[in-house]
Amino acid sequence: MNQIKTLFFATLRDRAGVKSVELEIPLQMNVADFKTLLIEKYPVLSGLINHTLVSINHEYVFDETIIPERAEIALFPPVSGG
């Protein structure tokens, strides 16, 4: 299994009610499957997940990206800084 850390920001943190969580996921899981897993765990995120950006270790990633071991994954809406 792969021990990862997941961070939630902005809308996603407010909705899930959690800032960060440590999870065990299968090795070689891709981001699309990870999103499915997350929605099972946090059904309240289901309406947001298609509008969510995902980063791994501070780089943007996409559905087909394989999650490396001990990754720091972050989930957040399109950015609105400035």
Add this chain to the structure above:
Amino acid sequence: MNQIKTLFFATLRDRAGVKSVELEIPLQMNVADFKTLLIEKYPVLSGLINHTLVSINHEYVFDETIIPERAEIALFPPVSGG
């Protein structure tokens, strides 16, 4: 006669050795004739005069402009601020 004040800046001041001078000039004199008069008074300016900007009462003027009464005339090289 028209009593005017003439100011010299930058290269022109250094060359003429004067910052400002009060002069009496004929009424209705234009700028071209005034330049001629100035070169008679300050021959050292003759090499610079074609490269000199002239203002009257804080506005740029040209050879054909008639000098109004009690004008403040300034002579200076193309500006180089910034």
Add this chain to the structure above:
Amino acid sequence: MTTYPTIFSITEDELDLNHLLEQITLSSTGASAIFTGMVRGTTSRDNPHETVYLEYEAYKPMAEAKMKQVADEIRERWDTIEGIAIVQRIGKLYPRTPTILIACTAAHRDTGVFDAARYGIDRLKEIVPVWKKEVGPNGEEWVEGDYNPQLGE
């Protein structure tokens, strides 16, 4: 060989333009273009509304990495740029407060320093993970961006 200063940070402190500019000014520098964004109290365009304050949050280590990336992108596009400073202020910020700054310096003003700053602020707003919750007279809501980064961004 001169090394060119690149400053980037996420901070809760007031932006000090004088100090930031001083840090990116070299002996060869003759020009700077600086952009700042401020909290608007009154917005007229699109959806007119009043803002009491904005609450900014950042994913700090990734935000600083993306700021560095924006600086690198600027240097790839304009090799005339000398110093670059990028600062995002976070926390609870009231109208009229500067919240973001990007400053670029160069020897001369006609070699892209304005374009570089403009490019920089556009990119910062696309890829730097910072968000703001807007608090108005009638409640609060997260402001949503609309850019989806592509692979490699």
Add this chain to the structure above:
Amino acid sequence: MTTYPTIFSITEDELDLNHLLEQITLSSTGASAIFTGMVRGTTSRDNPHETVYLEYEAYKPMAEAKMKQVADEIRERWDTIEGIAIVQRIGKLYPRTPTILIACTAAHRDTGVFDAARYGIDRLKEIVPVWKKEVGPNGEEWVEGDYNPQLGE
């Protein structure tokens, strides 16, 4: 009705960017573009040379009138501009010192605020009666501009 602030001055004092920006930021302001020019110690382009210091002088009342004119020209061209600050520092100024500033503010960054600042600095360098004498390791000379104002400028 809002009146938009326009600040212009010739000064011997240090430029304070924070204070100038604060003075032209309204509750409706969301963006500023600021240009500063600095004294270069080392110039590589055209005629490479070293500068020990520059000595600036101005025809002050006309310079302030022409700064106001530049601000008016900006407002004619970009009706989105809210505040404008223009300051020229004069006196004996050493490398790395900011000597001129033009700042424009607007509600949003995409309505000409960068172009307005760019236009402003180009015009200031054409029509504002300020000159500088350059003092280098081998003596001093007046820097010459090359723009000839036309009737009505």
